[in-house]
Amino acid sequence: MSDLTKLTITEARDGLAAKEFSAKELADSHIRAIDAGNEALNAYILPTPEKALAMAEASDQRIARGESGPLEGIPLGIKDLFCTKGVRTTACSQILDDFKPTYESTVTQNIWDAGAVLLGKLNNDEFAMGSSNESSAFGCCVNPWRRNGDETNLVPGGSSGGSASAVAANLCLGAVGTDTGGSIRQPAAFTGIVGLKPTYGRCSRWGIVAFASSLDQAGPLAKTVEDAALLLQVMASHDPKDTTSIDTPVPDYRKGLRNGIKGLKIGIPEEYRVDGMPEDIEDLWRKGIDWMKAAGAEIQEVSLPHTKYALPAYYIVAPAEASSNLARYDGVRYGQRIPGDDLLEMYENSRAEGFGAEVKRRILIGTYVLSAGYYDAYYQKAQKIRTLIKNDFTDAFEKVDLLLTPTTPAPAFGIGEVSGDPVQMYLNDVFTVTVNMAGLPGLSVPAGLSSEGTPLGLQLIAKPLDEETLLQAGYALEEAAGPLPVPENWWNK
Numbered sequence: 001m002s003d004l005t006k007l008t009i010t011e012a013r014d015g016l017a018a019k020e021f022s023a024k025e026l027a028d029s030h031i032r033a034i035d036a037g038n039e040a041l042n043a044y045i046l047p048t049p050e051k052a053l054a055m056a057e058a059s060d061q062r063i064a065r066g067e068s069g070p071l072e073g074i075p076l077g078i079k080d081l082f083c084t085k086g087v088r089t090t091a092c093s094q095i096l097d098d099f100k101p102t103y104e105s106t107v108t109q110n111i112w113d114a115g116a117v118l119l120g121k122l123n124n125d126e127f128a129m130g131s132s133n134e135s136s137a138f139g140c141c142v143n144p145w146r147r148n149g150d151e152t153n154l155v156p157g158g159s160s161g162g163s164a165s166a167v168a169a170n171l172c173l174g175a176v177g178t179d180t181g182g183s184i185r186q187p188a189a190f191t192g193i194v195g196l197k198p199t200y201g202r203c204s205r206w207g208i209v210a211f212a213s214s215l216d217q218a219g220p221l222a223k224t225v226e227d228a229a230l231l232l233q234v235m236a237s238h239d240p241k242d243t244t245s246i247d248t249p250v251p252d253y254r255k256g257l258r259n260g261i262k263g264l265k266i267g268i269p270e271e272y273r274v275d276g277m278p279e280d281i282e283d284l285w286r287k288g289i290d291w292m293k294a295a296g297a298e299i300q301e302v303s304l305p306h307t308k309y310a311l312p313a314y315y316i317v318a319p320a321e322a323s324s325n326l327a328r329y330d331g332v333r334y335g336q337r338i339p340g341d342d343l344l345e346m347y348e349n350s351r352a353e354g355f356g357a358e359v360k361r362r363i364l365i366g367t368y369v370l371s372a373g374y375y376d377a378y379y380q381k382a383q384k385i386r387t388l389i390k391n392d393f394t395d396a397f398e399k400v401d402l403l404l405t406p407t408t409p410a411p412a413f414g415i416g417e418v419s420g421d422p423v424q425m426y427l428n429d430v431f432t433v434t435v436n437m438a439g440l441p442g443l444s445v446p447a448g449l450s451s452e453g454t455p456l457g458l459q460l461i462a463k464p465l466d467e468e469t470l471l472q473a474g475y476a477l478e479e480a481a482g483p484l485p486v487p488e489n490w491w492n493k
């Protein structure tokens with residue numbers, strides 16, 4: 001039997017349906033791949049092989065009874081930000097310690113209900129704060145890609161770095177991540193895979209460890225656009241337990257996938273041509289425009305005039321919400337408790353010890369911008385900018401159906417190369433945060449290689465709840481770009 005870990009979800013579904021292999025064999029191949037590769041990649045912080053085999057066996061029984069769900073027997077990895085019942089969930093923070101939720105997040109429940117198999121919990125930046133996975137309490141996850149002729153370990157991007165690395169290295173068929181400012185799309189771009197951030201409210205946030213509640217959104221990381229469509233189909237739902245979840249039917253995302261993009265209007269936002277952008281990214285963007293044109297789309301320059309304020313505004317809004325969300329970690333309700341002489345000291349000790357440096361930085365920024373005297377100058381102003389950014393997109397979408405931009409301003413960097421400079425790290429998100437600020441869906445598609453031989457992604461942005469057109473255009477882009485080469489396997493022991 002050929003290597004089952006190399007399959008796409010779509011292919012694995014066909015193989016299972018045709019009884020070419022069993023769900024147990026499929027799970028087993030992945031468990032072996034994790035055994036061989038995870039030590040070097042550190043993508044899984046908690047592999048769950050026994051659970052995977054038990055779930056796969058149950059899947060095989062359902063397949064035998066003709067009761068297959070849409071993801072029946074498909075082995076997936078889950079970002080450690082999702083609460084999984086009885087399975088340790090830490091958000092990759094020491095403060096959550098050995099927390100085992102007594103409940104399952106809605107998104108992961110949807111996935112299990114569809115028959116998927118849990119391979120384990122995946123690494124991420126602590127509380128999803130970061131763009132490199134370096135802030136994880138479990139150590140940095142490693143990108144399976146390396147620069148040409150160079151053995152430096154590169155970051156997989158963040159915060160869903162473990163999800164991206166695991167998919168790119170064939171340690172799962174697909175993964176679930178979250179995106180608050182780019183955390184699905186940026187790591188997808190850095191590792192040569194597909195990443196989709198749905199419209200805010202399309203997937204329930206219930207049971208996801210909260211970072212910035214008005215921006216957080218769950219989404220799939222996958223090997224192909226079609227796989228991403230399949231995953232989103234199952235992940236998306238209306239959930240009365242999340243008041244921001246949207247009560248509108250989930251369309252069939254795969255239906256129009258191959259319809260092409262003839263006549264679609266695609267906007268190119270001039271403000272995304274930032275100073276100092278590497279030439280290979282400029283080139284790739286130009287190529288993307290040509291591909292879309294060749295496929296029959298109409299290209300139009302558009303303006304999103306408030307783009308340059310998005311990043312600073314995001315780094316006010318996100319930390320503000322984070323400082324409030326993270327107040328619950330006090331040493332009483334969850335995880336780690338460090339004793340003190342009195343209650344206050346216990347709080348202080350627990351938080352001082354439990355949170356990492358980046359999380360503390362966000363809490364400090366957040367409490368500062370929310371404090372009396374600064375609230376108007378920072379938080380309120382950032383909220384106003386948010387409205388202006390949203391209006392920019394609304395205006396652009398009067399003229400075009402989609403926008404095309406690079407996903408990141410640079411390719412994957414080496415571990416430790418940027419981590420000493422938080423502002424440099426934040427600049428990674430310059431093309432992705434706008435989408436979260438406006439609540440829009442965005443998709444990163446692997447589109448080529450940098451001059452260093454590492455992957456680059458192009459981003460498509462659609463109108464709210466227009467994931468269908470987004471995926472349709474993503475499919476066309478993927479077809480035009482062709483598959484990337486496969487990174488050489490250096491990680492197996």
Ligand code: GLN
Nearest residue numbers: 128129130180181182183
């Ligand atoms: N890199 C961004 C941040 O650190 C986005 C993170 C995310 O999307 N979760 O805030």
